[in-house]
Amino acid sequence: MAVITENTLIKTKTIGKRIFVYLVLIPTCIFMMLPFFWMLITSLKPMAEVFNVPMIIFSRNMGLFNYRYVIDKGVWIRLWNTFLISFSATTLRLFFCSLAGYGFAKYRFPGREFLFLVLIASMIVPFAVIIVPLYIMMVNFHWVDTILPLVIPGAASAFGIFFMRQYIRCIPDELLDAARIDGCSEFGIYGRVILPIITPGLITLGLIFFMQVWNDFLWPLVILKSPENQTLPVMIATLTGQAGTNMYTYQMAVSVISITPLIIIFLIFQRRFTAGITFGAVKG
Amino acid sequence: MFISPFYILFAIFSVYPIIFSIYLSFTKWKGMGPKVFVGLENYRRLFGDPIFWQSIRNGVIIFFLYVPIMTLLALVLAVILNAKFVRFFRIFRTMLVAPYVTTMIAVGYVFSIMMNARYGLFNMVLSSIGIPPVPWLDNVWWARVSISLLVMWAWLGYNMVIMLAGLQTIPKDLVEAATIDGANSVQALFHITVPLMRPIILFCVILSTIGSFGLFNEVYTLTSAGGLGGPMYATITPLVYIYRQAFRNYNFSYASTVSYIYFVIIFALTLLELRYFGREE
Numbered sequence: 030m031a032v033i034t035e036n037t038l039i040k041t042k043t044i045g046k047r048i049f050v051y052l053v054l055i056p057t058c059i060f061m062m063l064p065f066f067w068m069l070i071t072s073l074k075p076m077a078e079v080f081n082v083p084m085i086i087f088s089r090n091m092g093l094f095n096y097r098y099v100i101d102k103g104v105w106i107r108l109w110n111t112f113l114i115s116f117s118a119t120t121l122r123l124f125f126c127s128l129a130g131y132g133f134a135k136y137r138f139p140g141r142e143f144l145f146l147v148l149i150a151s152m153i154v155p156f157a158v159i160i161v162p163l164y165i166m167m168v169n170f171h172w173v174d175t176i177l178p179l180v181i182p183g184a185a186s187a188f189g190i191f192f193m194r195q196y197i198r199c200i201p202d203e204l205l206d207a208a209r210i211d212g213c214s215e216f217g218i219y220g221r222v223i224l225p226i227i228t229p230g231l232i233t234l235g236l237i238f239f240m241q242v243w244n245d246f247l248w249p250l251v252i253l254k255s256p257e258n259q260t261l262p263v264m265i266a267t268l269t270g271q272a273g274t275n276m277y278t279y280q281m282a283v284s285v286i287s288i289t290p291l292i293i294i295f296l297i298f299q300r301r302f303t304a305g306i307t308f309g310a311v312k313g
Numbered sequence: 314m315f316i317s318p319f320y321i322l323f324a325i326f327s328v329y330p331i332i333f334s335i336y337l338s339f340t341k342w343k344g345m346g347p348k349v350f351v352g353l354e355n356y357r358r359l360f361g362d363p364i365f366w367q368s369i370r371n372g373v374i375i376f377f378l379y380v381p382i383m384t385l386l387a388l389v390l391a392v393i394l395n396a397k398f399v400r401f402f403r404i405f406r407t408m409l410v411a412p413y414v415t416t417m418i419a420v421g422y423v424f425s426i427m428m429n430a431r432y433g434l435f436n437m438v439l440s441s442i443g444i445p446p447v448p449w450l451d452n453v454w455w456a457r458v459s460i461s462l463l464v465m466w467a468w469l470g471y472n473m474v475i476m477l478a479g480l481q482t483i484p485k486d487l488v489e490a491a492t493i494d495g496a497n498s499v500q501a502l503f504h505i506t507v508p509l510m511r512p513i514i515l516f517c518v519i520l521s522t523i524g525s526f527g528l529f530n531e532v533y534t535l536t537s538a539g540g541l542g543g544p545m546y547a548t549i550t551p552l553v554y555i556y557r558q559a560f561r562n563y564n565f566s567y568a569s570t571v572s573y574i575y576f577v578i579i580f581a582l583t584l585l586e587l588r589y590f591g592r593e594e
Contacts, residue, residue: 046498050393050396053386053389053390053393054390054393054405057386057390057409057469058405058408058409060466061408061409061411061412061466061469061470062408063427064412064420064423064424064427064466065411065415067423067426067427067434068419068420068423071423071426079426079432080429080431080432080433081432082432083437084432084434084437125318125319125322126319128318128319129318129319129320132319144320148323151323151327153523153579153580153583154327154331154576155523155526155527155552155575155576155579156527157527157551157552157555157572157575157576158331158334158572158573158575158576159326159327159330159331159334159572160555160556160559160572161334161337161555161559161565161568161569161572162329162330162331162333162334162337162569163326163330164559164560165333165337165344165565166326166329166330166333181322181326182322182326182327184322185319185322185323185326185327190319240414243416244414244415244416244417244418246417246418246529246530246533247529247530247552247556251556251560261416262416262417262418262419265416265418265419265422266418266533266534277422277426280419280422281419281422281423281426283419284416284418284419284420284422284423285419287416287419288415288416288419291414291415291416292411292414292415294414295410295411295414296407299407299410302410302413302414303410303474303478306410306413306471306474306475307474307475307477307478
């Protein structure tokens with residue numbers, strides 16, 4: 030008898046727990062998904078139905094006209110710009126970070142500890158501190174309104190080097206020595222031994238870089254002056270009407286175009302993204 | 314040498330700007346013409362600049378508006394998803410983390426549509442259950458709440474993933490032992506899990522501190538009507554102020570001064586947090 034009541038007690042307890050769990054989980058997830066849903070339906074609505082009493086969620090007037098408008102306004106060239114900048118910035122960053130990470134992990138040289146400390150310290154310097162001087166430098170280099178400022182300065186990513194160093198440290202030295210004995214040059218070791226081993230790490234880091242550059246707003250806003258050089262986030266922010274009012278339906282159409290590639294990449298490589306997020310926390 | 318290419322870039326694009334920015338902060342320069350050395354003039358101006366101090370205060374206020382709630386919610390969600398019995402675990406995690414990869418500028422504008430005072434979704438839903446409309450973006454305090462909501466939306470999943478990783482390093486039998494000794498789930502959470510998670514929570518809080526002073530996209534999309542950072546400078550953050558000074562007023566030297574003091578404050582806050590929360594390690 031006693032046993033039965035205890036069991037039922039535990040059962041009701043876990044049922045209560047489950048109810049609580051879903052009470053937290055489901056509203057939070059609805060809140061997370063709501064902006065995506067609203068973005069999509071707004072992008073399909075005519076402007077007049079965005080702000081309407083009573084509210085219109087679905088209507089017969091929905092269509093792809095906003096997309097047609099932004100295509101006329103050159104959304105594809107912006108998509109290409111965004112892709113080109115993200116891709117080249119990511120590639121360059123990965124190259125520099127893996128090279129420097131390899132140097133830090135596997136070579137002893139005078140001042141290594143000090144240089145590494147400088148690197149770590151630089152991670153806490155916010156971008157805000159250097160945006161003004163960096164912008165002035167770009168003006169002096171005549172790099173304003175080109176993609177160079179978006180690709181080159183960021184290539185020295187402290188986080189990326191830290192990431193690669195931790196990754197490459199786990200490779201046994203014997204492997205490198207074996208390659209040396211076989212007559213491999215130092216750069217040959219990097220290219221033929223290190224790179225193949227660290228490919229998973231490069232993918233993780235690359236995805237994070239790609240996403241960051243793709244979504245970056247402030248720096249491209251400052252650098253890219255002419256409309257045809259803009260990236261998608263800058264285009265979203267500068268799509269304004271005659272009186273400076275936001276043209277929400279067009280903005281939402283560009284927004285959908287901007288987030289879709291990232292969401293697809295995220296759904297495919299979800300594990301890599303979570304690995305990248307947790308990397309810093311567990312080490313730090 | 315393998316690291317030299319990196320250090321050349323690093324010196325040109327990080328170290329040199331930092332030094333150049335100190336130099337600029339001692340001059341008067343509007344982007345053109347010669348730079349006039351003015352000594353501490355900019356710093357004197359800064360310390361008497363109410364908008365600058367307002368921006369620091371806003372950073373602190375916004376921090377307190379979202380960090381405690383977000384951190385707790387992230388922890389609770391992580392504990393929930395860490396428990397094995399949740400169905401569709403992966404789907405829930407995907408939905409929670411998806412905002413992390415989403416273009417902030419895009420979502421910012423969606424929020425501003427939903428937060429429209431007269432026709433927005435939020436107020437429509439509120440009025441349907443009998444709650445009077447909320448001036449989401451037009452009132453000093455509500456504007457800060459709105460910014461905080463957007464920040465929470467974007468970073469909750471990120472924090473949760475970090476916490477989830479932290480939870481997996483905690484031995485399971487500790488919590489189990491506490492439960493057998495009669496602790497309920499809430500007690501186990503606060504007496505076992507939280508203390509063990511201290512370093513992870515600290516890491517999240519430090520990231521959020523730096524984040525709340527460096528908000529820009531959120532402010533740009535939500536509260537830029539009638540001057541970036543409104544209403545009444547209620548949502549101006551240090552980074553927004555730097556942007557306004559440098560790229561709207563072309564006051565490059567003063568912007569550098571702001572960014573310098575801003576950096577010192579961030580640095581001090583981070584050290585303070587490390588000291589205060591990290592001392593028991």
